[in-house]
Amino acid sequence: MPKKAAAEEEPGAEPPAPPKRRTSRIYVRKTDIVLTAAERVFLRAGFAATSMDDVADEAGVSKRTVYSNFGSKERLFAEVVGKRCASVVPDPATFAAALGQPVDEGLRLLAVAFLKGIFHPAQVELYQTVVAAVRRRPEVGRIMYEGPITQSQRLFADYLRVQAEAGKLALDDVELAASQLIALLKTNIHMKLLFGQPVRIGPKLIDSSARASVELFLHGALPRR
Template identity: 30%
Template sequence: MNVPSDTTPARRSRRSPDALRSEILDAASELFLRDGYANTSIDAVIEKVGGSKRAIYSHFGGKDDLFAAMVTGLSEQALQAIQRADERAGEDVRSSLVHFGRAIMRILMDARTIALYRLVVSECGRIPGLAEAFLQNGPGRATLALARLLETHARSGALAVPHPRDAAEHFIGMLRDDSHLEVVLGVRKPLGERAQRTRVEQVVDIFLHGVGPR
């Protein structure tokens, strides 16, 4: 009787469609972020995850669609760091805004998010709908989460915010200032934890009190 040796490659167990789709997305994300769109091929994804081209085409339709799905998936993963607005509504206004702002800053300064920004900017003119998908699943959802938090504080009388969505956009815009642009452009390193905290607290104080004389 032949006994398989320890060096015999183990057969890949049969995966469910959902598991295979998830593995394809994980492999594609790693390759796209590391090598860029042009240097990542469907064959490279298959080599990493196993399976066939037909599996990728059946799940995603092609390289552009796989890339768009990766952008959406990474945007959603990043936003998992932001707790639902009502989970922080019991805190005072400043504490809840500092907490939210720090979550946003960690996302903005994360290496994967920075790589994703660069990829979206470089490919959005070529792939229809890519920029819109990124905005809706990333920055757009962050803005809505903050708007809900501001509405909660407005209902309690702690804030006077006639237009929560606009105020949320302004708040996040202050966080995403020149430092974020400089990081995306590669002219400076991402802010460390201490610098992020300082920046967030400055933004919260300006947001709540403005810059006029006290």
């Protein structure tokens, strides 16, 4: 009896599964590997002293792979900044929760989330790397400024604008007020961390600092009547 052709299927048999597409998974995996390696190298050696060859060696891939995924050292560093700073800007859920609270409590929620981000050792390390590079490579500072710094200010400005439009705050310049609030929130703790001075960061310190800064922002330093 002649054998059935290879393409012929038995009646009722399951159709053959389509071949798995592995290309995208491999691409994503290599991208992650390169990004993680770049993060280590940039923070260890600084921006100026890091080459794409260094990143390729650290990642265990070819330099061509690094370039095909990221294009340039500046773009790669921008991706590292974005990855590191994803936790600095309060997330949409926190923003929504803040809008549902009285203004002082809403600002405190945003402030605590913000301070947890910028006081984290990983973020302090990134700031130090950027500051060390910015004199020779101003574009590194631009990447940092236009990324998490601008995003954080925009979020606080959006919150203040909503409250001002609702008549709960009186602000002539929302953008200026947002930058002033962020400066109040950082206090001198952020500078101490950037310059390697000992600070014991914990939930109690972050919460008390956030409350005091929000209080000063909302009510000033004059005695209340």
